Amino acid sequence: MFRAAIDLFGKKGWAGFTIDGVARAAGVGKASLYLRWDSKQQLLFDALAARASVDVSVDTGDIRSDLRHLGGQLLGMFWADGGITYMRLVVEGAVHEEFAEHRDRVTHPTVLAARQIVHRATARGELPPGTSPALVLDAILGATIMHVAVTPAELRDVARERSDQYLDQLVDLILAGVRGVAKESGDH
Amino acid sequence: MFRAAIDLFGKKGWAGFTIDGVARAAGVGKASLYLRWDSKQQLLFDALAARASVDVSVDTGDIRSDLRHLGGQLLGMFWADGGITYMRLVVEGAVHEEFAEHRDRVTHPTVLAARQIVHRATARGELPPGTSPALVLDAILGATIMHVAVTPAELRDVARERSDQYLDQLVDLILAGVRGVAKESGDH
Incomplete structure (x- = not known):
């Protein structure tokens, strides 16, 4: 999930980043993502925070x-x-x-x-x-x-x-x- | 026109760059842009090429x-x-x-x-x-x-x-x- 989010952000930047796009790339239902994240911003920031720093x-x-x-x-x-x-x-x-x-x-x-x-x-x-x-x-x-x-x-x-x-x-x-x-x- | 194109590219990147968006930002009809540029790519590249290098x-x-x-x-x-x-x-x-x-x-x-x-x-x-x-x-x-x-x-x-x-x-x-x-x- 986080991997798909980071990849999508890298490919498209913020303007092309959507929860639906992450769900598609990760092959999961978008409903499950909306349950967990209120906004695309929170999803991306969680994904970035989870990267090895x-x-x-x-x-x-x-x-x-x-x-x-x-x-x-x-x-x-x-x-x-x-x-x-x-x-x-x-x-x-x-x-x-x-x-x-x-x-x-x-x-x-x-x-x-x-x-x-x-x-x-x-x-x-x-x-x-x-x-x-x-x-x-x-x-x-x-x-x-x-x-x-x-x-x-x-x-x-x-x-x-x-x-x-x-x-x-x-x-x-x-x-x-x-x-x-x-x-x-x-x-x- | 070129100024609006560069600004939009800077703000949104390629994923958020559209001929319609440039027309809106520049306050011109989009038909006139489509007459001159076949693709959003050509419009952006012309705008970048026109920048002072x-x-x-x-x-x-x-x-x-x-x-x-x-x-x-x-x-x-x-x-x-x-x-x-x-x-x-x-x-x-x-x-x-x-x-x-x-x-x-x-x-x-x-x-x-x-x-x-x-x-x-x-x-x-x-x-x-x-x-x-x-x-x-x-x-x-x-x-x-x-x-x-x-x-x-x-x-x-x-x-x-x-x-x-x-x-x-x-x-x-x-x-x-x-x-x-x-x-x-x-x-x-």
Whole structure:
């Protein structure tokens, strides 16, 4: 049921999402769905809430491992469905006020995790003071989702197999970036 | 007409996009639209094609200026509508085969521009040999769109005013990153 709801949302977005459509796709009577859910919104939000979410408690004691772990979870989530569910949620959240709250429930834990990862690394002296958690997260989250979204269908399997390599490159780039920027500022 | 079509696509996505809906939003008779467009797909693609596109011919002779220029255009485009049209296009392109081709017409020029910017900078010796244009573009494109998409509505005006500062941080991060990674490899 939830699987059918997520698939329909991914394929059609909010405008094409209906309880009847979910019932059809799942091969069940729509009456049973209406019994359980008052609105299509509640059905979708329950389905989204039931998805495996990102484990935000990562704390390996090392900034590179922490970012690899966070990025790996994001990349795995995006490859599972081409990043469609997440992008749909972000775009519907930008358009519809009632979606913004639910989008935040999905995205905020990642934001908080990124903030804690960066703050702990700063406290350990692994990252320069003042490193922006938001910029680090924009870069990891944005790059991984764009990487998945714009990889042509025929190259997906190859790209997916190279996920570890991609993550290494991305995390190295970001870490060298924040350290390099701090060093250049310090040299002035 | 095109404005109404883009707005409707942004609000509802492909599933909620109809010629009748565009006629209603634009306040014109739908007969006149059906006279001009055979399908809702052709109407939307014409509207998307008529949008101001990214100027990909940027060549300032300096990698920082080139990336600032490209990133500034992307960020400006995303702020104009919350990044909605671009995200809709990317997600519909991932879901519907007929959208993939049009998405590519919109996104490929940016990919080519990024490739040329990075290759020229490598040739000038500004960037280390082997710098990945794809990774640089994923980071700039992904970070700018996520930055816009996840900024809460009440903070948008402030964030938009700080676009130059954000771009400086982002481009500095990426440039320091690719140089730092090369340096660390060279030190091994």
